[in-house]
Amino acid sequence: MGFFDGKTAIVTGAARGIGRTIAEELAREGADLAICDLDLNWLAETADSIRSIGRKAECIGVNVSDWPGVNEAVTTIVKSMGHVDILVNNAGITKDAFLARMTEENWDAVISVNLKGTFLFTKAVSKPMMKQKSGTIVNIASIIGLIGNAGQCNYAASKAGVIALTKSAAKELASRGIRVNAVAPGFIETKMTETLQEDVRDQMLAAIPMRRFGNPTDVANAVVFLASDAAAYMTGQVLTVSGGMVM
Ligand SMILES: NC(=O)c1ccc[n+]([C@@H]2O[C@H](COP(=O)([O-])OP(=O)(O)OC[C@H]3O[C@@H](n4cnc5c(N)ncnc54)[C@H](O)[C@@H]3O)[C@@H](O)[C@H]2O)c1
Numbered sequence: 001m002g003f004f005d006g007k008t009a010i011v012t013g014a015a016r017g018i019g020r021t022i023a024e025e026l027a028r029e030g031a032d033l034a035i036c037d038l039d040l041n042w043l044a045e046t047a048d049s050i051r052s053i054g055r056k057a058e059c060i061g062v063n064v065s066d067w068p069g070v071n072e073a074v075t076t077i078v079k080s081m082g083h084v085d086i087l088v089n090n091a092g093i094t095k096d097a098f099l100a101r102m103t104e105e106n107w108d109a110v111i112s113v114n115l116k117g118t119f120l121f122t123k124a125v126s127k128p129m130m131k132q133k134s135g136t137i138v139n140i141a142s143i144i145g146l147i148g149n150a151g152q153c154n155y156a157a158s159k160a161g162v163i164a165l166t167k168s169a170a171k172e173l174a175s176r177g178i179r180v181n182a183v184a185p186g187f188i189e190t191k192m193t194e195t196l197q198e199d200v201r202d203q204m205l206a207a208i209p210m211r212r213f214g215n216p217t218d219v220a221n222a223v224v225f226l227a228s229d230a231a232a233y234m235t236g237q238v239l240t241v242s243g244g245m246v247m
Pocket of ligand 1: 012013014015016017018019036062064065090091093113117142143184185188
């Protein structure tokens with residue numbers, strides 16, 4: 001018995017990294033998956049992994065910032081899987097630069113994927129979720145959306161926007177039986193953190209009370225909790241997963 005037996009979940013940006021692990025953990029709890037990404041090759045690897053867990057996986061190539069594509073993707077998913085119970089808005093990018101060097105393109109690209117993409121998928125699933133009078137949405141924000149970061153004005157603004165969107169959608173959809181929450185990860189162990197110079201890595205670790213980077217499973221566990229009935233009375237919340245870096 002898993003939390004999500006008989007449920008269908010959509011995870012965006014599921015081709016790799018945190019999104020892939022979230023999709024796998026939802027599958028381990030019994031969910032069938034519709035996994036969305038730009039990158040269909042890596043998405044196929046995620047699908048293989050989900051099927052090896054024993055759940056269904058439908059791969060959808062879609063740009064989260066393209067409304068016709070997003071709308072069509074959700075329509076296709078509802079048609080083929082019958083219902084959509086969970087949405088995890090995880091797709092995200094960075095285009096870091098200090099303000100003076102940050103181009104309009106850097107700004108637009110990050111806002112378009114991280115913030116507009118989250119809006120578009122939320123809008124698209126809200127229709128079938130309102131019809132079925134149930135659903136749960138988890139948005140992947142970042143601690144940078146809470147505390148800011150030099151060189152990341154675009155990313156910080158996009159993630160602060162995701163938090164505000166989460167709270168507004170939560171207020172709007174609560175009476176329809178739909179919960180909307182966010183997870184704000186801190187530094188999560190990725191290829192990027194692996195290749196950091198030792199002194200930079202040590203500096204970053206010194207700012208984390210638990211003295212370790214997080215891993216994708218740390219984030220996925222918080223997503224599973226918020227998406228599950230264990231969080232039935234929680235909506236509009238931001239759960240920080242940062243080893244105590246942000247309290
Ligand atoms: N890694 C960290 O330390 C960290 C910390 C806080 C928050 N986050 C957030 O977690 C999420 C996942 O990050 P990650 O580290 O796994 O990144 P990642 O780059 O490994 O994975 C992101 C995925 O999103 C997909 N994607 C990008 N643009 C897309 C688009 N327009 N349409 C569809 N898919 C698209 C990519 O192809 C990729 O598969 C992001 O929202 C990120 O901002 C990450």
